[in-house]
Amino acid sequence: MGSFQIEGGHRLSGSIQPQGAKNEALQILCAVLLTSEKITINNIPDILDVNKLIRLLTNLGVKVEKTGKGSYTFKSDDLDLDYLHSEQFKIDGSGLRGSIMIVGPLLARFGKGYIPRPGGDKIGRRRLDTHFEGFIKLGAKFRYNKEDRFYGVEAPKDGLKGSYMLLEEASVTGTANIIMAAVLAKGTTTIYNAACEPYLQQLCQMLNSMGAKIGGVGSNLLTIEGVEELKGCEHRILPDMVEIGSWIGLAAMTRSEVTIKNVNWNMLGVIPNTFRKLGITIEQQGDDIHIPAHTNGYEVQSFIDGSIMNISDAPWPGFTPDLLSIMLVVATQARGSVLIHQKMFESRLFFVDKLIDMGAKIILCDPHRATVIGHDFKSTLKATTMSSPDIRAGISLLIAALSAKGTSVIHNIEQIDRGYENIDERLKAIGAKIERIA
Incomplete structure (x- = not known):
């Protein structure tokens, strides 16, 4: 110590x-899981929480290359989804609260997402209900293993479907996670009482540059038209x-x-x-x-x-x-x-x-x-x-x-x-x- x-x-x-902004970086890095194409991200801060998430993505099979100070490329074209059931994932995921935001992209692209109960700051109770209630609204089935303290969501066989939802709280990470799940869902998703922090706006703008259709960016009412796939892009963190x-x-x-x-x-x-x-x-x-x-x-x-x-x-x-x-x-x-x-x-x-x-x-x-x-x-x-x-x-x-x-x-x-x-x-x-x- x-x-x-x-x-x-x-x-x-x-x-x-x-x-570069820590809170934006954690969201943006999780979004690389939404496409098999290369994504370039600049101004990534060299801090412990961000580096932990990059290691988690690497262990998941994301091809990560550092191209300069604060600049990386990511390619998620050959992921090892078995890693999500490993003991190493329990260690990696539970040591970082931001790891919760890999669930939305995994659910959207592969129909399932898992995460151990995340760690992070000791600043009081921080509920995850918003995340999972949003996934359920999109049609996912939720389960929680109390013995292993492990969360899981699975999409129905015919995929996620857009839905209207009024969030109980304007959770930044919850809104980000739901957005990332909804961009590949069938139909229209409307999120009211969405968080609208600058970092959330940045995530939406990045996703739109990848081919997503997100309206209302910067407001607390977001409309997301689902698309079949997303492409690569280049993004700079605030x-x-x-x-x-x-x-x-x-x-x-x-x-x-x-x-x-x-x-x-x-x-x-x-x-x-x-x-x-x-x-x-x-x-x-x-x-x-x-x-x-x-x-x-x-x-x-x-x-x-x-x-x-x-x-x-x-x-x-x-x-x-x-x-x-x-x-x-x-x-x-x-x-x-x-x-x-x-x-x-x-x-x-x-x-x-x-x-x-x-x-x-x-x-x-x-x-x-x-x-x-x-x-x-x-x-x-x-x-x-x-x-x-x-x-x-x-x-x-x-x-x-x-x-x-x-x-x-x-x-x-x-x-x-x-x-x-x-x-x-x-x-x-x-x-x-x-x-x-x-």
């Missing part, structure tokens, strides 16, 4: 390029908006002047304005974000009636839940108070005890709400030794450590590596004092 040793309290300076938000938070907390390059502004939604609610100055320079040094700190806004600022997550176009941990840690040095309301996951605020140990003023009201009283940089956070519980809490603790006086150690950094590419070297390039230790 690796660790980071961080000497905090230093100001950073320079520019940083965001990696910059990771969660990493972009992480660098905004890092610049503010360390009072550093940082430029985030090539962010694809039109896909950031409410993210810039949500950080502005904490008083952070965000300047658009072409397609870059420039954060000036906040030498005088930053002040939390209040609502029109003077009540305490409340920042909460919501499905797109609301504020992504993956950035609430960043907002919370940035608020610890703001001027003023803010209520952080994590609505979508039940355990994501359970890392605040580590920030409190560092001297932050945080009241954990319940599993979903925390009130943060900012220090206004009048007192700094204290260096400490801690462990990363999940990806987003891990990067938040790293930001806290970089702003704290003294030397901190963060253990279990594999959690950070799951979502952030080569993070220590990239941070060193802008002046961070961080070392990877055994």
Whole structure:
């Protein structure tokens, strides 16, 4: 288990390029199973979760070739479906939550799909009902082996058939999985209350370039006309908006002047304005974000009636839940108070005890709400030794450590590596004092 040793309290300076989007990559990589033709994908992030999925696809028989930094070709013309019943698949599939999205493409193309109960972040219960209820609506038969904790779906002999469905929740991975199953189904599928995040839009655009017929892209009402087969294509993954938000938070907390390059502004939604609610100055320079040094700190806004600022997550176009941990840690040095309301996951605020140990003023009201009283940089956070519980809490603790006086150690950094590419070297390039230790 690796660790980071961080000497905090230093100001950073320079520019940083965001990696390709983790959440998009997991969807796009599963979509290569929908065709026997070659697919080229660019800007794939070199992170643990994505690399695990690429290994799973390779074990399934997908021909994978790396053609450059972040660029790969995939060809699924001779798959080994027996792998789905192997012990190795149980290990590969259960170690990555994103593996659930291979089920839709396999069901669509081969009439059956299996997956062990996926792993991933320990951030509370994350139901898979949306995925399988969608498959059932398309005519698939569902089964779950409680002893082996193994899910399976099988299409009827005459194949999947399009259907109308109203999703109980706007699940991003659930919507993606259902779309990938529906593109090869007979007839029309209508999905209402579909997720419409940029990464879902990217998946739909990629599938359409492969010959799918998906309408309503970018809205919560999708219409899919099934086609008989899909062809190959070339696709480029968006910059990771969660990493972009992480660098905004890092610049503010360390009072550093940082430029985030090539962010694809039109896909950031409410993210810039949500950080502005904490008083952070965000300047658009072409397609870059420039954060000036906040030498005088930053002040939390209040609502029109003077009540305490409340920042909460919501499905797109609301504020992504993956950035609430960043907002919370940035608020610890703001001027003023803010209520952080994590609505979508039940355990994501359970890392605040580590920030409190560092001297932050945080009241954990319940599993979903925390009130943060900012220090206004009048007192700094204290260096400490801690462990990363999940990806987003891990990067938040790293930001806290970089702003704290003294030397901190963060253990279990594999959690950070799951979502952030080569993070220590990239941070060193802008002046961070961080070392990877055994």
